[in-house]
Amino acid sequence: MQLIFLGTSSGTPTRRRNVSGLALSLRGGRDWILVDCGEGTQHRLLRTPLSTQRLQAICISHVHGDHCYGLPGLLASAQLNGRTAPLSLIGPASLWDYLQGVIASTALHLDFPLHFLDVDRVPAGLEIGGFGISAWPLSHRVPSFAFRFVEASVPLRLLSGRLERDGIPRGPLWGALQRGESVQLPDGLCVDGADYTRPAWRARSVVVGGDNDCPDLLGEACSDADLLVHEATYDEEIRVRIGPEPMHSSAARVAAFAERRGLPHLVLTHFSPRYQKGGGRGLPLARLEQEARERYSGDLWLAEDYDCFELDRNGRLQHSNLLR
Template structure:
C-alpha cells in the first residue's frame, strides 16, 4: 500500500555512499508520489530511482537546514524545463517560500506551472494530497522550526464471498465480476444482490516521518496508531554524550527506547553522521538500537525501497 524510497540518508553533508536527506513516498498502485525534504543532489537521486517529476504531487520540507532543502530550487527549475504544467504543492516553514521568492527574483527563475505554498505552522488539521493519501504535521524540537509529517493511506477492497457463490453453483466469469463491481445480477430466475455477496475490507497504513529532532517523545500521540516511524539517528549515544546537546539530534538509543515504549511495530533509522557510513559504523548504530527495541528494525540505505505488502508487513523490495 505505502512505499518509501530513500533518496538520501546522510546528515549534514553527502558522502561517497550517501546523499543528504530526501524521501519519496507513494501509494504502491499509483505513479503519484510525495517528496519529503530535498537536500542538495536530490534531483539526481530522483532520476536514479526512476521517479517522474510530472507525477510529483507535493513537496514537504521538515525544516530550513540546507541538508534538507538546498536541492529544492534546482528541482523546481528542472520540473519546469521538463514540461511540467500541473500545480505543485509545497508544505514547508514560511521561510522556504520567502527563499523561493528571493531566488525567483534574483536568478530570473520562471516556472511554467503554479506553486501552492502551505505554511506548515498553519496546518492545523490533515489535508488530502490525492484520493488515497492524507497528510498532517507534528511540531518537533530542533535548532530551528522542525516538523514531522504523518502520512496515512486508507484503501478499500471488495472481496467476493466465494464460498456462497460456489454453494449456489454460480459459474465464474461475468456474473462474479458484476457482483464485485456492485451490480445486482439475475441467475436461474433469482435476483442476486451485490451487497449480499461482497464484503468491503478496509486497509489502513500510517507512517510518521520525522525531521531533525532531539525529543522523540513529542511524537507519542501521533505514533499511537502508526505502523512505522522513520526518524533521524545521527549518532550513537556515546557520540552524542561527547558532542553535547547543542546539535539537537537524536541517538539510536533515544529513538529505539521511544519506539519500544509506544510499541511501534516498525522503525526505520536514517540521517546518519558520516562517521557511521562504513559497515562498522552502521553496525554500531544497529546494535545500539537493537538493545532497546524489539520490533522490526531497518537502517535506511540510499535508493533502497521499503513497502507494506499485502500481509501488512514492511519489507525491503
C-alpha cells in the first residue's frame, strides 16, 4: 500500500508545501485514489508516476478551498488528456453544488461519467480501486469527514496440511477451494473453501482524516488500523492562544489519541504556514514534532510534499521522498 503526499500545508501554500492532497494506491498497481484536491494538486502530480487516466476516485473531506479548489482544474485536465473511463467523486453534498457552479460558469465539459456519492450516504461495502471505503464524520466549521481505506482483495492461502489430512485429492479441487468456492468431493461430500483457506496476510487499513478538532471521534474508525494520517495545524500553545474558532487539532491532541488507541503508525500533516522546517522567519516545525513525540511512542512522521510511504504486508511503514 502506497501513500504519496501532494500537499501538506494548511490554508495557503508555502515555498516548500502545497495545500492538501494525498494519493493512495496498492503497490504494484497503477490505479489510485486521491484524497482532497487543493489548488495546484495537478501540478504536483506532474512530478509523480501517477496518471489521471488511472484515477479511480476522488474523496473530498470538506469544502474549504485548501481541500477542493484544485478539483475543477484536475477534472478539466483529465478531459483534455482524453479520459473516457468513469470517475467516482465522494464528498459533502455542497461539493457537488460547488462543482456544478464552476461547470455552468466556465463551460467545463466532461466526456467521462462523473459519479457523485454524498459522503453522508456512502453505501456499506463500497469498493473502489482495490479498497473498501467508509466515511466518518468529524468536528470542524463545516461538515468534515475522515475516510477509512481497507485492502479489499487479499488472496487466499490454502491450508495444504488440512487438505491432505482430510484426504482431498490435489488438482482442480484444490484450485476451486483456494478461490473460496464450495466443491463436491468424489464421495459426494460437499466442502467449503472457507474451511481450507486463510488470507495470505491481514488486510491493511489506513485512516485519513479531514480537518478536525476532536481526534477521539475517530476511535471506531481507527480500530485495528495500521496508520492514521491526521492534521496537526498547530502546536498546543498556539492552539490555545488562537482559541477554538478555527476548529483544528494540535500535534499534542492527535498524538495523545494515537497513543491511547495503540496505533502503530502516525503521519501528521496540514501544518500552518507559520511553521517552517528549520525555523526560518516562522516557528520551527520541530515544535510540533517535539510535543507529538512526548505523547506518542509509536512510529511518528511529519509529512513533507512528495513524501512516499509504503505500508508492507507485515504492517511495516517505509519512507522515501520522490524528489530525493
